[in-house]
Amino acid sequence: MAEPFSFRLIATDGGARCGEITTPHGKVATPTFMPVGTQASVKGLAPEAVRGTGADIVLANTYHLMLRPGAERIAELGGLHTFMNWVNPILTDSGGFQVMSLAELRKIEERCVTFRSHLDGAMFELSPERAVEIQALLGADIAMQLDECIKLPAAPSEIERAMRLSLRWAERSNRAFEEQSRARDGYALFGIVQGGDDPRLRLESARALIDIGFQGYAIGGLAVGESAEVMRRMIDETAPALPLDRPRYLMGVGTPEDILEAVARGIDMFDCVLPTRNGRHGVAFTRHGPIVLKNARHASDPRPLDEASSCPAARDYSRAYLHHLVKSGELLGGSLLSVINVAYYQELTARIRAAIVAGRFAEFQAETKAGWARGDLPPQ
Amino acid sequence: MAEPFSFRLIATDGGARCGEITTPHGKVATPTFMPVGTQASVKGLAPEAVRGTGADIVLANTYHLMLRPGAERIAELGGLHTFMNWVNPILTDSGGFQVMSLAELRKIEERCVTFRSHLDGAMFELSPERAVEIQALLGADIAMQLDECIKLPAAPSEIERAMRLSLRWAERSNRAFEEQSRARDGYALFGIVQGGDDPRLRLESARALIDIGFQGYAIGGLAVGESAEVMRRMIDETAPALPLDRPRYLMGVGTPEDILEAVARGIDMFDCVLPTRNGRHGVAFTRHGPIVLKNARHASDPRPLDEASSCPAARDYSRAYLHHLVKSGELLGGSLLSVINVAYYQELTARIRAAIVAGRFAEFQAETKAGWARGDLPPQ
Numbered sequence: 077m078a079e080p081f082s083f084r085l086i087a088t089d090g091g092a093r094c095g096e097i098t099t100p101h102g103k104v105a106t107p108t109f110m111p112v113g114t115q116a117s118v119k120g121l122a123p124e125a126v127r128g129t130g131a132d133i134v135l136a137n138t139y140h141l142m143l144r145p146g147a148e149r150i151a152e153l154g155g156l157h158t159f160m161n162w163v164n165p166i167l168t169d170s171g172g173f174q175v176m177s178l179a180e181l182r183k184i185e186e187r188c189v190t191f192r193s194h195l196d197g198a199m200f201e202l203s204p205e206r207a208v209e210i211q212a213l214l215g216a217d218i219a220m221q222l223d224e225c226i227k228l229p230a231a232p233s234e235i236e237r238a239m240r241l242s243l244r245w246a247e248r249s250n251r252a253f254e255e256q257s258r259a260r261d262g263y264a265l266f267g268i269v270q271g272g273d274d275p276r277l278r279l280e281s282a283r284a285l286i287d288i289g290f291q292g293y294a295i296g297g298l299a300v301g302e303s304a305e306v307m308r309r310m311i312d313e314t315a316p317a318l319p320l321d322r323p324r325y326l327m328g329v330g331t332p333e334d335i336l337e338a339v340a341r342g343i344d345m346f347d348c349v350l351p352t353r354n355g356r357h358g359v360a361f362t363r364h365g366p367i368v369l370k371n372a373r374h375a376s377d378p379r380p381l382d383e384a385s386s387c388p389a390a391r392d393y394s395r396a397y398l399h400h401l402v403k404s405g406e407l408l409g410g411s412l413l414s415v416i417n418v419a420y421y422q423e424l425t426a427r428i429r430a431a432i433v434a435g436r437f438a439e440f441q442a443e444t445k446a447g448w449a450r451g452d453l454p455p456q
Numbered sequence: 457m458a459e460p461f462s463f464r465l466i467a468t469d470g471g472a473r474c475g476e477i478t479t480p481h482g483k484v485a486t487p488t489f490m491p492v493g494t495q496a497s498v499k500g501l502a503p504e505a506v507r508g509t510g511a512d513i514v515l516a517n518t519y520h521l522m523l524r525p526g527a528e529r530i531a532e533l534g535g536l537h538t539f540m541n542w543v544n545p546i547l548t549d550s551g552g553f554q555v556m557s558l559a560e561l562r563k564i565e566e567r568c569v570t571f572r573s574h575l576d577g578a579m580f581e582l583s584p585e586r587a588v589e590i591q592a593l594l595g596a597d598i599a600m601q602l603d604e605c606i607k608l609p610a611a612p613s614e615i616e617r618a619m620r621l622s623l624r625w626a627e628r629s630n631r632a633f634e635e636q637s638r639a640r641d642g643y644a645l646f647g648i649v650q651g652g653d654d655p656r657l658r659l660e661s662a663r664a665l666i667d668i669g670f671q672g673y674a675i676g677g678l679a680v681g682e683s684a685e686v687m688r689r690m691i692d693e694t695a696p697a698l699p700l701d702r703p704r705y706l707m708g709v710g711t712p713e714d715i716l717e718a719v720a721r722g723i724d725m726f727d728c729v730l731p732t733r734n735g736r737h738g739v740a741f742t743r744h745g746p747i748v749l750k751n752a753r754h755a756s757d758p759r760p761l762d763e764a765s766s767c768p769a770a771r772d773y774s775r776a777y778l779h780h781l782v783k784s785g786e787l788l789g790g791s792l793l794s795v796i797n798v799a800y801y802q803e804l805t806a807r808i809r810a811a812i813v814a815g816r817f818a819e820f821q822a823e824t825k826a827g828w829a830r831g832d833l834p835p836q
Contacts, residue, residue, distance in 0.1 A: 116780065120787040122769075145755065145780045153758050153776050161772050375525065378533050389502075392541050396533050400496065400525045407500040407787060 080262025081217070081291050083323045087433045091315070091342045094432040097133075097292075097323055099165040099217035100262050101157060104132040106323060106344040107428050109335065109421040110167060111352065115140045116150075116160040119352045120411040121418070123162045129387065129415060130422035133165040133217075135347040138210055139174035142200070143193045147213040155215030167347070168216035170207040170249075170268075173225045173296075173328070184224060186241070204248040208265070212258050219258070220294065221249035223268040228302040235272030238297075242270045243284050250288050264291035266325060272297060273306050275313040282317040293318045294325040295343075299334075308337055315342035332361060332424055333448070336441050339428055346425075351417030356410040358402035361420040362390070365448040369413065373455050374399040387419030460642025461597070461671050463703045467813045471695070471722045474812040477513075477703055479545040479597035480642050481537060484512040486703060486724040487808050489715065489801040490547060491732065495520045496530075496540040499732045500791040501798070503542045509767065509795060510802035513545040513597075515727040518590055519554035522580070523573045527593040535595030547727070548596035550587040550629075550648075553605045553676075553708070564604060566621070584628040588645065592638050599638070600674065601629035603648040608682040615652035622650045622676075623664050630668050644671035646705060652677060653686050655693040662697040673698045674705040675723075679714075688717055695722035712741060712804055713828070716821050719808055726805075731797030736790040738782035741800040742770070745828040749793065753835050754779040767799030 078100035087094045097104040111118045111126055114137045118126045126134060136156060141147060150159050156166055172189070175182055179191035179200075188203035204222040211219035223242035226234060246267045253265040267285035271277030278295075285293060295314055298307045311326065318324050325345035326338050335346055351361060360367045362382050367374075377395040385391055389412045401409030424444070431440035458480035467474045477484040491498045491506055494517045498506045506514060516536060521527060530539050536546055552569070555562055559571035559580075568583035584602040591599035603622035606614060626647045633645040647665035651657030658675075665673060675694055678687045691706065698704050705725035706718050715726055731741060740747045742762045747754075757775040765771055769792045781789030804824070811820035 115784045115786055116777070117784075117786045117788045120791070122788060122792065144784060145776070149756060149776070152756065153774060159774070159777050159780075161777070376529060376532065394533060394539070396525070396529070397496070397539050397541070400539075404495045404497075404524060406495055406497045407791065408497045408502060411500070411787065411791065412502070 078262065081264035083292065083321065085320065089432045089435050089437040090340065092339050092428070092432045092437045093342055093344055094429045095323065095344060097165075099133075099264070101163065101165045101217050102132070104165055105426075105429055107335070107339045107425050108132055108345050109425045110135040110345065110347040111418050111421075112137075112347055112349045113160065113162075114349070115144070116156060118414075118418070120356065120407070120414045121352070123160065125415050126162070126418065127164065129419035130426060131164075131418065133167060134162060135167050135169065136160070136214070136216070137174060138168050138171035138207065138214070139178065141214060142171060142202075142210050143195050147210040151213040151215070155213075157215055165217040166215070167218040168211045168214055168220065169327070170220040170222040171202050171210070172207070172222045175202055176225055184241070186244070204245040205252040208249050208252040208256060208258070212256055212263070216263070218264045218266060218292065219253070220266050221246045221268055221290075223270055223296055225270070225297045225300065226272065227300050228273055228297070228306070230272055232274060235274055236277055239270040239272070239277050239281050242268065243281060246285055246288055250290065266290050266292040266294050268294045268296040268327070269314055270297045273302055273310060275310065278310055278314045279317055282314050286317075286319060290322070292323040292325060294327050296327045298326065299328045299330055304334070304337075307334070308341065311338055311341040311343065318342075332421070333445070335421075335424065336428070336444060340437070340441060351421050352414045355414030355417045358409065358413065360390075360398075360413050361417045362452075363420075363444070363447045364450065364452045367452050369395065369398045369402045369409075371399075377456055379453070379456065381416060385416070385419065386423050387416050390416045390419065458642065461644035463672070463701065465700065469812045469815050469817040470720065472719050472808070472812045472817045473722055473724055474809045475703065475724060477545075479513075479644070481543065481545045481597050482512070484545055485806075485809055487715070487719045487805050488512055488725050489805045490515040490725065490727040491798050491801075492517075492727055492729045493540065493542075494729070495524070496536060498798070500736065500787070500794045501732070503540065505795050506542070506798065507544065509799040510806060511544075511798065513547060514542060515547050515549065516540070516594070516596070517554060518548050518551035518587065518594070519558065521594060522551060522582075522590050523575050527590040531593040531595070535593075537595055545597040546595070547598040548591045548594055548600065549707070550600040550602040551582050551590070552587070552602045555582055556605055564621070566624070584625040585632040588629050588632040588636065588638070592636055592643070596643070598644045598646060598672065599633070600646050601626045601648055601670075603650055603676055605650070605677045605680065606652065607680050608652055608677075608686070610652055612654060615654055616657055619650040619652070619657050619661050622648065623661060626665055627668055630670065646670050646672040646674050648674045648676040648707070649694050650677045653682055653690060655690070658690055658694045659697055662694050666697075666699060670702070672703040672705060674707050676707045678706065679708045679710055684714070684717075687714070688721065691718055691721040691723065698722075712801070713825070715801075715804065716808070716824060720817070720821060731801050732794045735794035735797045738789065738793065740770075740778075740793050741797045742832075743800075743824070743827045744830065744832045747832050749775065749778045749782045749789075751779075757836055759833070759836065761796060765796070765799065766803050767796050770796045770799065
């Protein structure tokens with residue numbers, strides 16, 4: 077019998093936390109990085125390759141999947157785990173973020189958001205209740221409440237309006253989730269803190285969500301145009317208000333440095349398209365910082381990207397070959413660099429967890445940043 | 457110490473032959489299908505995935521690699537095996553076919569062909585001697601002579617002129633190969649029979665090549681616009697003239713049916729871009745014939761492509777998921793279907809070999825064609 081959702085804290089070091097999430101499809105060591113499988117596929121990677129990087133959990137996008145192939149269809153096919161051949165945990169977003177950024181003619185009302193599909197122009201409605209229902213049809217181990225995420229900078233009144241609407245939707249999401257008995261099945265629903273760049277609104281949002289009571293709490297509406305400094309300050313303001321015994325998820329973040337900084341501030345979960353998107357664009361994340369494989373300096377370099385990497389693709393191919401694949405537009409270049417990057421993010425979070433347990437997270441953070449700052453190896 | 461090139465015939469059944477090629481990088485069971493790694497990558501597949509399909513040997517294209525990244529560069533990087541991380545045998549073509557089909561402003565003269573790169577307009581020369589040299593720099597286990605391959609239909613005088621030029625180039629290729637001591641290193645050079653759709657010219661070409669003496673013989677200039685019937689007749693005319701103790705390679709062929717027909721006529725080796733190209737275009741080769749995954753009939757079909765396939769990707773993903781990936785333009789769709797198709801070709805040649813050894817190739821051929829003719833499973 078699958079175990080119900082739970083979270084336990086294993087160790088803390090300053091603000092940084094190491095823990096373990098249990099879900100009906102297995103355990104997730106935190107801090108964790110969730111590769112993004114937008115359309116039920118982590119772009120360019122087979123599920124066994126994703127798992128091979130050390131990923132415990134992937135994210136899939138409700139907005140994309142509700143449009144194609146449709147939530148009911150995925151449910152008939154046995155749910156998202158079966159559909160995408162991924163046996164481990166899955167978190168789905170609520171669709172809200174992408175309705176706001178991708179859909180056409182969207183109209184946000186109290187009851188729901190109405191929008192036109194960017195694929196074929198068909199009209200759809202997404203309410204808090206339907207978002208919960210869709211995520212149940214998908215079979216997500218962790219579902220997210222529907223929220224309204226606005227771009228920054230924005231007018232204070234607009235930030236406040238969206239935050240309050242998101243809170244009312246949080247309430248409705250939670251009620252729908254309990255009525256659908258998903259909670260009793262051991263699945264989880266997370267609330268999402270909004271409030272833009274206003275610490276007062278962030279705190280108010282967090283407290284109201286805690287009053288409703290969720291299995292975990294996300295910080296949303298960041299990495300949407302604000303500075304890194306604002307992002308860090310908002311985490312500083314919000315995280316201490318969140319319950320110690322629930323996981324904290326910073327949505328849509330970010331660079332390796334963002335992850336280090338957010339872990340230091342008490343964040344447990346991350347997702348971002350950067351490792352796969354940058355991989356497809358020929359950029360590798362490494363302990364020497366980002367490496368642009370297209371650069372001519374790699375054309376004759378027989379060295380691997382990083383001989384000390386835990387990822388075979390980072391050790392088994394020369395920089396010259398990766399350069400050649402990228403220059404030649406070969407699909408293999410994008411998929412090798414995607415797997416290298418996802419593996420780098422997994423290696424980073426694994427080392428973060430070990431450093432927290434060892435009580436040396438601050439040193440690890442300093443060493444890691446120093447490695448990035450030194451930059452790539454000198455040319456041979 | 458790596459073993460030198462050799463070929464032994466294991467069994468025959470009618471015209472069909474089962475054998476084994478030994479090369480400095482390992483053995484190749486024949487009949488064999490060589491996946492095409494045009495730019496030092498079998499499109500969309502990592503080398504371990506290619507090997508996982510059962511492929512013993514891959515083909516790489518001299519024309520593409522001489523332009524980018526350059527033969528001398530690959531040699532400095534340790535040769536093509538190291539460059540593309542493929543430890544098994546490699547056959548390279550001579551570049552002739554693609555100079556004729558891709559390069560701009562090509563000028564064919566007795567000494568060499570001069571052409572403009574389709575990548576950057578730079579001028580290049582390719583002579584029989586340089587083609588042998590390039591393939592030695594790449595480190596190909598099996599190299600091909602430079603030939604002139606013309607499209608069919610063509611005027612008889614043009615076919616004869618190109619065949620005679622190819623013969624003179626065969627002579628020069630062989631001399632260059634021996635002078636470069638590649639023969640003594642245990643590497644192989646194959647001659648290429650030309651002669652278009654003229655049986656008399658084909659036979660003359662084959663006999664002249666045998667007089668020169670090669671480690672293997674290819675039939676070139678087919679699958680270039682002629683009918684399947686003409687192709688089969690040309691093989692019927694040529695193969696019996698070739699030495700029994702040397703492998704026979706039908707270049708650029710073909711469909712699964714082409715392979716069955718050519719094996720029946722005594723061919724041992726094949727290469728073709730079809731399995732990977734069709735895979736990227738959403739078409740799967742199966743024992744039920746080709747299946748177009750984009751078709752709506754697959755949208756809700758939970759069955760795998762072929763539960764009896766030896767390829768995990770053909771068993772582990774539903775048709776509905778493959779349909780979704782193809783419709784969504786996900787890279788994973790192309791790579792899963794490519795590996796499924798290459799695996800199907802490998803399974804086909806493995807079964808062909810077993811049937812020949814068992815003395816039941818004709819029955820196998822009939823059963824296999826009947827399976828294709830029955831078509832895909834009925835919709836569920």
